[in-house]
Ligand SMILES: [Zn+2]
């Protein structure tokens with residue numbers, strides 16, 4: 001995904017597009033995304049400085065950390081990127097990182113690509129402990145049966 005900076009006007013611009021996960025470098029190891037990613041961008045340009053606020057809507061296939069069932073996880077994510085023109089390409093690396101409050105994305109004044117920022121937002125937006133549902137009962141640690149489907153054999157044995 002490239003934004004043509006020679007065509008981007010000063011001030012506010014809104015862009016909406018659908019992106020294939022593979023086209024921005026998301027591999028199945030990163031996330032198994034079903035269908036395209038819905039991307040909404042709000043760009044605010046002041047000369048060579050561009051502030052981008054983005055929203056991503058996607059559905060990722062996740063495996064429940066309790067019952068190991070695969071389920072679709074809906075992701076609604078937000079990110080922002082501050083973009084500035086690189087002053088001297090020989091001195092500043094194309095992607096220098098600021099302090100802890102985030103990075104500055106450098107562009108060459110002609111095109112801007114924030115594929116990497118979108119990819120990072122998706123990866124960071126995936127749940128650490130995916131759950132098919134908040135109340136998932138998980139697998140029994142003793143017999144391994146899925147307790148969402150009713151009492152496991154240990155529970156049935158204990159109940160007599
Ligand atoms: Zn589950």
Ligand SMILES: [Zn+2]
Nearest residue numbers: 140143152154
């Ligand atoms: Zn059991």
